[in-house]
């Protein structure tokens with residue numbers, strides 16, 4: 169038997185749930201139907217992408233949507249469709265996946281990296297307000313870890329300065345803020361279906377938006393610059409083929425029927441883990457809370473804060489040896505030389521830097537493992553830290 173770093177048997181030896189979960193019957197049936205139809209591409213007349221877009225728009229509380237190849241391209245297309253491009257600045261949070269910023273670069277604009285709220289680690293409206301200049305054209309709140317960004321103050325800031333709001337909802341399918349679904353809270357919202365996400369087709373993305381004007385522009389960006397209903401070889405704008413396939417949509421459409429049940433399971437896991445952690449002597453680990461206004465946290469990840477004195481590299485190695493692999497999370501975007509070399513500007517971001525030193529993540533598949541596994545995570549942390 170392999171001994172854990174702190175001696176004795178590892179807390180957990182059984183494997184964690186796989187992601188994605190096994191296909192369900194509805195997915196198998198729809199994928200087979202699409203496969204056998206030969207209508208695999210998005211322009212061959214199949215209906216599954218259309219149905220998926222309609223379902224996501226409905227769930228997001230908006231009338232329009234466009235499915236795309238991934239969320240990076242979705243963020244790019246949303247920005248470009250909303251008129252953001254060369255010479256413009258876009259405010260992004262410092263504690264997020266790098267694609268939030270690279271999508272801005274792809275649009276030809278400048279990512280302005282600003283700090284997050286030290287409490288919930290989402291984009292701080294105050295820090296965003298300090299970063300607004302005459303060139304600011306948009307703000308990109310990220311619904312990090314499945315928790316909605318605090319959209320009230322961010323939307324108010326955007327309204328004050330005439331900024332577009334593009335929600336990065338890549339991690340937040342099914343989340344809600346003040347009772348309203350994410351994605352429909354700004355001018356456009358973008359979901360990801362990349363392989364680690366709550367719903368996945370291996371890759372994929374989907375943009376939702378509120379106005380017909382934005383929809384027409386975003387659709388055109390994603391459809392080689394055509395106009396909706398216009399000529400096949402008419403390209404009044406510059407655009408690209410950014411489309412999702414019918415086969416990908418066939419994996420995703422049936423998933424929507426079980427999304428809420430899966431969020432409920434992760435929510436129960438997180439509640440159990442939080443209870444267990446509260447019982448560890450000295451409470452060395454706490455759960456990073458969701459922003460105020462969160463009414464549905466989709467629990468893509470659970471972020472845990474450990475005290476700054478803890479050697480985090482040791483913690484990660486020791487918990488892994490206990491059969492509990494945790495994740496170190498993001499480096500702050502402002503520390504990524506490649507981004508600044510490409511023109512990104514970083515404001516001081518002490519809260520993101522602190523998070524990069526003190527926060528560890530429990531990844532989504534682990535959150536599907538049931539209450540007993542939650543107790544094992546707390547036990548491994550207690551064993552390593554107390």
Ligand SMILES: Cc1ncc(COP(=O)(O)O)c(C=O)c1O
Nearest residue numbers: 238239240265267268338360362
């Ligand atoms: C916050 C965030 N934004 C954007 C993306 C980019 O999504 P994709 O991989 O679909 O391009 C991801 C995940 O990959 C993400 O986590």
